[in-house]
Amino acid sequence: MIPENTVERLSLYRRVLQQIWAEGKETIMSHELAQILHIKPAQVRRDIMYLGYSGIPNIGYKVKSLIESISQFLDSTSQQSAILVGVGHLGMALLANFSGRWRQLAIRAAFDRDPEKIGRVFHGCVCYSVEDIPKVVGELKSIIGIIAIPADQAQKICDLMITSGIRGILNFSPVRLKVPEYVYVEHVDLSATFEKVAFFARTMKKLEEEKSKLPPILENCSDGYNQNVKEENLRKDVSV
Amino acid sequence: MIPENTVERLSLYRRVLQQIWAEGKETIMSHELAQILHIKPAQVRRDIMYLGYSGIPNIGYKVKSLIESISQFLDSTSQQSAILVGVGHLGMALLANFSGRWRQLAIRAAFDRDPEKIGRVFHGCVCYSVEDIPKVVGELKSIIGIIAIPADQAQKICDLMITSGIRGILNFSPVRLKVPEYVYVEHVDLSATFEKVAFFARTMKKLEEEKSKLPPILENCSDGYNQNVKEENLRKDVSV
DNA sequence: TATAATTTGTTATATAATTCACAATTATAC
DNA sequence: GTATAATTGTGAATTATATAACAAATTATA
Structure with missing residues (x-):
């Protein structure tokens, strides 16, 4: 019914939100949560949809009540x-x-x-x-x-x-x-995970070496790590 | 390129194969590996495809050389x-x-x-x-x-x-x-994983309670845990 | 009060992963 | 040697997941 990954992300959202609440921030927008967790804003909104919780357009989500909504969903009523x-x-x-x-x-x-x-x-x-x-x-x-x-x-x-x-x-x-x-x-499976990381570390290294042989061209800016992204686009879904 | 999950499963396969080799078995078939890891035979074959390794129809895979093939793929040539x-x-x-x-x-x-x-x-x-x-x-x-x-x-x-x-x-x-x-x-993320398990434990429990209210009907036999599966089908892809 | 600017909720689309289904292949029985 | 049975390899179909796209909603501003 509800995707496993969504359940796991809801747990992440709650932890971030608790931190943010402690810092005194009362509302948060999907792109802010997305930026902190390095995921897409649409993913955040989609996940929150499953809660049945609604944010306020042009404002975002109320931190306190979103925490409560996630807790109501994730936690048992009893210990x-x-x-x-x-x-x-x-x-x-x-x-x-x-x-x-x-x-x-x-x-x-x-x-x-x-x-x-x-x-x-x-x-x-x-x-x-x-x-x-x-x-x-x-x-x-x-x-x-x-x-x-x-x-x-x-x-x-x-x-x-x-x-x-x-x-x-x-x-x-x-x-x-x-x-x-x-x-x-x-x-x-910690062993398998360790081996997987070792494998992809090598893959990454090879990729890097191959790239460095090529002449310097325009970077692909897929994940916002690139500094050339226009400031006004940083806060938006790329599609909007 | 190669799916992350496949890389992780290749590590599992190798571990199982090493165990099996130690027990003296020299060949193994996709449905046997599948049964041990509770996945589908087609998944095993698909994963092994990525290695470029080939088994023998009607025989299966040679344990020793499959281990070598996985190791060649997963491991670095050096330490x-x-x-x-x-x-x-x-x-x-x-x-x-x-x-x-x-x-x-x-x-x-x-x-x-x-x-x-x-x-x-x-x-x-x-x-x-x-x-x-x-x-x-x-x-x-x-x-x-x-x-x-x-x-x-x-x-x-x-x-x-x-x-x-x-x-x-x-x-x-x-x-x-x-x-x-x-x-x-x-x-x-051990905390998030722990919370996810707790969530689905509750989901499972609820599901079980609802089911037990219903009159006893035919079980759905999706994962081979059901004892009513015909013996001759146990070793096959359900589709064949 | 009307207009512009922004963000949500959600449908549609794209991408990725898994499973099916079956042709091709090999071994075994006769 | 031929027929039969079994298993692999893989294109096609399915399922799951993530992203894009945009209408509806809300606030800020003129």
């Missing part, structure tokens, strides 16, 4: 608790970032196999044995799980999460999880 | 060194994962502002002062940078990386970096 399985280096980093950072959403429990870790508290989160997943998930009424363990156990933990009630999984393991159609999975 | 800026929780996790893991690609230097960290070695990586970025990047001939620092310094570090010669950036900060068109950036 949402996530669980994390795997308190290794990455799990620890996630706990440091996500435990108690927002009001509406936080990691509330951690799990590990290592007896050294079970029972201890990491960044405000108690670490339980993985066997306790069903019990704790039930108590927290959690539907969000994070997997930060090695490949070999990932699918097993995933299955256990799902039978326990988890319906959205953020998976950092390199395994592509098999889930029923009523469970959402986001794969964050 | 590639990446640098990491920000040795916090996340940076440390990345070092643990990526320093010296592959032959062709690894993090070779870390940077931080904290005098406590500068000069120390983390997971085999020396930590330098951020001021040394230009010097070290030059010495390593690195074109890949990882940003794992807070928002406020991200753009400044990004600019410094680029003037030092970095052409591909893996950015974990919540800032959308402004870069010239000859630099590739991959944004991994």
Whole structure:
């Protein structure tokens, strides 16, 4: 229904808007948001359309109420608790970032196999044995799980999460999880991402070298990085 | 030219193929790879097309030579060194994962502002002062940078990386970096991703609840999770 | 109050990614 | 050797996503 990318961008918009609100700005226009995030104004307006929220022509959007509208859309009416399985280096980093950072959403429990870790508290989160997943998930009424363990156990933990009630999984393991159609999975494959960046870094470098061989010609000004863009056009959709 | 998603999947294919090769299997078919990664066989074939590699009808792909073909495409002919800026929780996790893991690609230097960290070695990586970025990047001939620092310094570090010669950036900060068109950036925004998973977890849950109100009807069998699919169709493109 | 200037909301268009569908190819069975 | 079965490679169709284009709306200004 609503594009995944739009949901992700709404989260970005909210973060920017909160910053802007803190700076005392009360309204913002689509091209301003677009400029900050390096996307097109039309994209911003299109995304905001999904909220059912309306701005004011010639003025823009009211920052405060747009934040509220995004929050109403993105957030649960009640507290949402996530669980994390795997308190290794990455799990620890996630706990440091996500435990108690927002009001509406936080990691509330951690799990590990290592007896050294079970029972201890990491960044405000108690670490339980993985066997306790069903019990704790039930108590927290959690539907969000994070997997930060090695490949070999990932699918097993995933299955256990799902039978326990988890319906959205953020998976950092390199395994592509098999889930029923009523469970959402986001794969964050750091190795693959790293390799992709390395590949395109080389591509970019080659491109640059080839270009520098050519005589200096007019730059293509596709993304506003070019300084030759007329000032009056900077604030507009290129098409208008 | 080549789709970003294809590059990322090629990395996945290689990892699966290496596993499969280690298990002694010498050939593999598109539907097998597809089944492991939960994608469509046509997607696998299309991706492999970009390599210029050819399989054998009725047999599949030779595992060994497909790995070689992917490596030839993805990897640099020489060693590639990446640098990491920000040795916090996340940076440390990345070092643990990526320093010296592959032959062709690894993090070779870390940077931080904290005098406590500068000069120390983390997971085999020396930590330098951020001021040394230009010097070290030059010495390593690195074109890949990882940003794992807070928002406020991200753009400044990004600019410094680029003037030092970095052409591909893996950015974990919540800032959308402004870069010239000859630099590739991959944004991994963990907060936004987390919020997205939370959102779709709720969506899934609602969907499930609505469905359970309806009388039990035929399941739609879109992804092979359904047990009612005929066995002989499991190994085929649905269309054939 | 009328006119000009600007920005939104949204439809239409363009671009990109995925999936289908089937001809071409190869192996195997007879 | 021929027929049969299976799988690849790829043009065409579909789906998803992003961008352009412009009418409608609102404010500022004369």
